[in-house]
Each structure stands twice: as structure tokens, then as C-alpha cells.
Amino acid sequence: MTQASIDLDHVTAVYGRGARRQPAVRDVSLAVQPGEIFGLLGPNGAGKSTLLACVEGLHQPESGTVRVGGFDVQRQPAAAKRLLGIQLQKTALLDDLTVGELVEVYAALYEVYLTPAQTGEFLARFDLSEHRRKLARRLSGGQQQRLALALAVTNDPQIVLLDEPTSALDPHARRSVWDNIRRMHDEHRTIVLTTHAMEEAEALCGRVAIIDQGRIVACDTPAQLVAGLKANPVLKATIELPLEQARSLPGVQAARYAGLHLELETAEPQLTLTALHSLAGQMGRSINDVRLRQPNLEDVFLKLTGRTLLEGPSLN
Amino acid sequence: MQRFLIFTKAMLLIHLRAREVLFWNFAFPVFLMLIYGVIMSGFMQWLTPGVIVLNALSFGLVSSAAVLVDMREKGILRRLRATPLPAVQLLGAYLIVNLLLGLTQGVLILLVGVVVYGMPLSLAGLVLGLPMIVAGALTFLALGQVVSGLAPKAGVATAAGMTLYFGLMFISDMIFPIAQLPAWLQSVVPYFPSYAVVQLVRAPLLDGVLAANWPFNLALMAAYALAATLIASRLFRWDPKA
Numbered sequence: 001m002t003q004a005s006i007d008l009d010h011v012t013a014v015y016g017r018g019a020r021r022q023p024a025v026r027d028v029s030l031a032v033q034p035g036e037i038f039g040l041l042g043p044n045g046a047g048k049s050t051l052l053a054c055v056e057g058l059h060q061p062e063s064g065t066v067r068v069g070g071f072d073v074q075r076q077p078a079a080a081k082r083l084l085g086i087q088l089q090k091t092a093l094l095d096d097l098t099v100g101e102l103v104e105v106y107a108a109l110y111e112v113y114l115t116p117a118q119t120g121e122f123l124a125r126f127d128l129s130e131h132r133r134k135l136a137r138r139l140s141g142g143q144q145q146r147l148a149l150a151l152a153v154t155n156d157p158q159i160v161l162l163d164e165p166t167s168a169l170d171p172h173a174r175r176s177v178w179d180n181i182r183r184m185h186d187e188h189r190t191i192v193l194t195t196h197a198m199e200e201a202e203a204l205c206g207r208v209a210i211i212d213q214g215r216i217v218a219c220d221t222p223a224q225l226v227a228g229l230k231a232n233p234v235l236k237a238t239i240e241l242p243l244e245q246a247r248s249l250p251g252v253q254a255a256r257y258a259g260l261h262l263e264l265e266t267a268e269p270q271l272t273l274t275a276l277h278s279l280a281g282q283m284g285r286s287i288n289d290v291r292l293r294q295p296n297l298e299d300v301f302l303k304l305t306g307r308t309l310l311e312g313p314s315l316n
Numbered sequence: 317m318q319r320f321l322i323f324t325k326a327m328l329l330i331h332l333r334a335r336e337v338l339f340w341n342f343a344f345p346v347f348l349m350l351i352y353g354v355i356m357s358g359f360m361q362w363l364t365p366g367v368i369v370l371n372a373l374s375f376g377l378v379s380s381a382a383v384l385v386d387m388r389e390k391g392i393l394r395r396l397r398a399t400p401l402p403a404v405q406l407l408g409a410y411l412i413v414n415l416l417l418g419l420t421q422g423v424l425i426l427l428v429g430v431v432v433y434g435m436p437l438s439l440a441g442l443v444l445g446l447p448m449i450v451a452g453a454l455t456f457l458a459l460g461q462v463v464s465g466l467a468p469k470a471g472v473a474t475a476a477g478m479t480l481y482f483g484l485m486f487i488s489d490m491i492f493p494i495a496q497l498p499a500w501l502q503s504v505v506p507y508f509p510s511y512a513v514v515q516l517v518r519a520p521l522l523d524g525v526l527a528a529n530w531p532f533n534l535a536l537m538a539a540y541a542l543a544a545t546l547i548a549s550r551l552f553r554w555d556p557k558a
Contacts (some may be wrong), residue, residue: 092391106323
């Protein structure tokens with residue numbers, strides 16, 4: 001049996017003491033295997049960042065053990081940190097250094113010493129060559145994020161931890177970060193990332209743990225998580241139709257109106273759509289704007305917690 | 317060792333590239349010397365060692381402490397803590413860079429004193445005086461870390477440091493002779509760290525010898541430095557206060 005890259009055993013982490021004691025992570029056990037892209041999905045405040053901080057050695061768990069490549073993070077922090085490449089939610093760059101200097105300094109912190117030629121190659125991989133002599137503070141937000149991502153792998157780590165790598169980025173910058181993460185995966189690194197965007201988890205992650213109020217409520221591949229819902233696709237169409245007639249269409253399990261849109265939950269979208277077309281033809285009505293929506297991780301989160309990913313933690 | 321040198325160089329670059337740091341560290345002390353020269357022209361030889369210590373005081377209590385607080389607030393200390401860089405090396409690099417800057421300022425002010433105001437300076441004075449300037453700067457640096465360790469934010473640290481600085485400025489025999497102060501104050505002032513440092517620095521620079529009561533002043537300064545270092549290391553935080 002191969003050794004897990006990251007192994008959490010009954011980890012509980014809290015902030016504050018006494019009356020102000022607030023648990024952020026509650027009894028989490030989890031193993032991330034080598035070569036995975038593993039996602040921690042949950043709303044803001046769910047405990048994702050604290051969980052990562054426990055792995056990074058930045059937060060001491062109240063109980064439980066965290067191992068990185070077999071090293072206990074609390075007992076052998078130096079050995080554990082050496083295996084990790086990290087990017088924190090706040091990019092926190094030494095912004096009076098140039099891009100090239102930052103790469104060399106961060107590599108040196110891990111006792112990896114780059115020649116100028118190696119630094120050049122490294123920057124080219126992250127599409128930062130033209131900014132080599134620019135101060136980090138002069139970069140755009142997207143460029144800073146890309147640099148933070150680059151700095152996470154200057155030490156050629158086996159395991160990369162990324163905390164909200166694409167939050168607050170425009171779609172274009174987000175794509176570019178995704179490409180870089182996929183390349184890290186191709187380089188056989190283990191990647192753990194946090195996100196509150198279900199499309200990011202679906203696009204990147206082989207496995208996803210859904211976190212709510214400090215607990216892991218589900219953990220599986222995105223496809224299995226969605227399949228576990230046993231939910232039907234929803235066919236949406238803009239058409240005026242009596243609901244009883246809509247319900248009697250083949251395959252339809254439930255029908256409702258959301259504004260002008262007729263929403264049909266159907267086990268047989270193809271059949272339902274064909275029947276809907278002919279019915280509309282017979283009645284002389286037109287169908288506009290037909291869409292088929294497959295169930296996704298957002299629905300999984302809603303089903304498990306009763307809330308959406310954007311709502312944040314409930315106050316109970 | 318290579319790691320430590322690269323990181324120390326990075327810390328030095330950060331300090332040298334911040335315009336306001338450059339101004340306060342190098343332009344302001346010279347400006348101060350020239351201003352004092354205009355208003356107190358007859359006293360500049362007596363005043364020069366005082367300005368050196370005064371400058372070390374503002375450097376330790378205000379400007380150098382602010383850089384570390386700023387790094388903490390931006391999350392840079394947290395980011396560095398996640399790397400295998402030992403804390404000793406991080407603080408060591410910070411200390412070396414600040415000592416280097418503090419010493420450069422002292423030499424700059426001394427140079428103005430000698431060149432512009434004709435201060436006589438002997439080799440013995442330089443050999444005895446420079447180590448005292450360095451030791452004094454280190455003491456103030458440690459005191460500055462106590463202040464920034466107690467302060468919840470960078471702004472508060474600067475305000476508290478400034479208040480202490482201006483408080484000590486006029487009563488420590490630096491730019492204002494202690495003989496002019498009320499009697500009760502004169503009996504308290506010799507226990508202040510700033511007073512001890514001025515006495516340790518002034519006699520060598522002016523007369524090339526240590527002042528008669530140097531063992532007491534040296535012990536007092538060392539006690540302040542030690543106590544401040546111990547307290548500062550207890551107060552040291554990687555993360556901003558939540």
C-alpha cells in the first residue's frame with residue numbers, strides 16, 4: 001500500500017479559548033493519495049482554510065494528528081514543510097522585490113539555488129518572462145496570483161496546497177490558473193485546493209470533500225457525488241402550457257413554473273423534449289429558449305446542508 | 317548559510333527600495349544636523365553625539381519596528397513561516413539589516429559633525445564610540461520590538477513609538493542638557509536607557525575616553541537590552557491579531 005501524501009486523523013482545530021472558543025474544524029479524518037487533485041468545497045467560513053493551515057503547520061490542531069508524506073506536522077515541521085509548496089489566500093508577496101528576485105529567494109528558502117538561466121526557464125513556464133525585472137507590486141491582480149502560484153512550486157514540491165487560487169479573478173485569468181494547476185498535476189504533484197465554486201471543483205478535481213461547519217459531509221469523485229443524489233436532469237423551456245398536460249408528458253417526474261420558464265424534471269430528457277415539441281405544434285404554441293440542466297455539485301451541497309454554496313454558514 | 321545570505325540580501329533590498337525608509341534613514345538625519353546647526357551653532361560639537369543617539373532611538377522605536385509590523389499585517393510573516401526558513405534566521409537577517417542601516421546613519425551624522433562643525437575626532441574615540449553606538453542601536457531596536465509586540469496594529473505601534481521617542485528626546489541629555497531640568501527629573505533620568513546610551517557615546521566621541529561612570533551605564537543598557545529581548549520574544553506574533 002502506498003503512503004498517503006496527506007493524512008488527517010481525527011483533527012479538531014479551534015480559535016480562541018474559554019467562552020470565546022470557536023471550533024473551525026471538527027473531527028476531520030481524510031487521506032489524500034499521491035497524484036490526486038483533491039478539492040475542499042464549501043462556503044466561506046466552512047473551515048477549509050483552517051484545515052489547510054493545519055497541514056501547512058500554521059495552525060496547531062487542538063487534537064488529532066496531521067501527517068505530510070508520513071511526517072507528523074507538529075513533531076517534524078521542517079521535514080513536512082520541505083515536501084509542501086503553498087499558496088495562501090492572501091498572496092502576501094514581498095512586493096518590493098522583482099518577480100525574478102522573488103523566485104530566487106523563495107527557492108533559496110527551501111535551499112534550492114537557481115541559476116539565472118533556471119530562473120528564466122521557470123518564469124517562462126508561468127508566462128511571466130516579460131515581467132522578470134518588474135517589482136511585484138506593479139503586477140496586475142491576475143499576474144500576482146500567477147506569481148503566487150509559481151512561488152508555490154519553486155522548491156519542486158511533491159505536494160501543492162492552494163487556498164482559493166482563483167477567487168476574485170476574471171474568467172480569463174481563472175482559465176490561465178486552471179491550466180497551470182493541470183500542468184502541476186501532469187508533473188505528478190499531489191494537489192489540494194480549496195474553492196467555493198462548484199464549477200472549479202468539477203473542472204479540476206478527481207475527488208472532492210464537501211465541507212460544512214467544520215465537518216466533511218461527503219467525499220467522493222464529483223460524478224459519484226452527483227450520481228448519489230439520484231436526481232433527474234431538468235428540462236427548461238419558455239412555453240405556456242397547462243401544468244397537468246406538462247406532467248403527463250413521457251418521462252416527466254415533476255413539473256413547475258419558475259417565472260415564464262416551464263421546468264420539467266425528467267428521467268428521459270430526449271423523449272420528453274420530442275413529446276413537448278409535438279404537443280406545442282398541436283396547440284399552435286411556440287417554444288423558446290430550451291435548456292437541459294444536469295444535476296451538479298451545487299445540488300449535492302444543497303441536499304446535504306439545506307443551503308447553497310453562496311449562502312455561507314448558518315448561525316446555529 | 318547560502319540561504320541566510322540570500323534572504324538577508326532580500327531584506328536589505330526591501331529596506332533600500334522603500335522611499336520613505338530611505339528618506340527617514342538617510343536624508344532626515346542630515347537635515348536634522350543642519351537645522352540644529354542653524355539654531356544652536358555654538359553647541360554642535362556637544363550636540364553631535366546626542367543627535368546620533370537620538371537618531372538611533374527614532375530608528376529603533378519607530379521606523380525599524382514599523383517594517384516588521386507591516387510584514388506581519390500583509391501576511392508576509394505567515395507566508396515565510398510556512399517555508400522551512402528557521403525563525404532564528406528570519407529575525408537574524410532582520411537584525412543585521414537594521415544594524416547596518418543604523419550604523420550607516422550614525423556614521424553619516426558623525427561625518428556632518430566633523431566636516432561641517434569641525435568636531436575633533438580621535439582614533440581612540442572612534443574605536444570606543446562606534447561599538448557603543450551599535451550596542452545602543454541594538455537596545456533601542458529591542459525596545460521597539462516590545463512596543464510593536466504590544467501594539468495591535470502598525471499605526472498604533474508608530475504612534476506609541478513616536479510618543480516614547482518625543483518623551484525621551486528632551487529629558488535624556490541628548491539635545492538638551494540635563495542640568496536645565498527640574499531637580500526631581502534630574503534624579504530619575506539617569507535610569508533611562510536613552511540617558512545611559514548618550515553618556516556611553518558622548519565621552520568617547522568628544523574626548524576619546526569612556527566617562528567615569530561607564531560601568532553603571534553599560535550595565536543599565538545591557539539590562540534594558542536583555543529585558544526587552546526577553547519580553548519581545550514572548551510577545552512576538554507571526555499573525556496579525558484576529
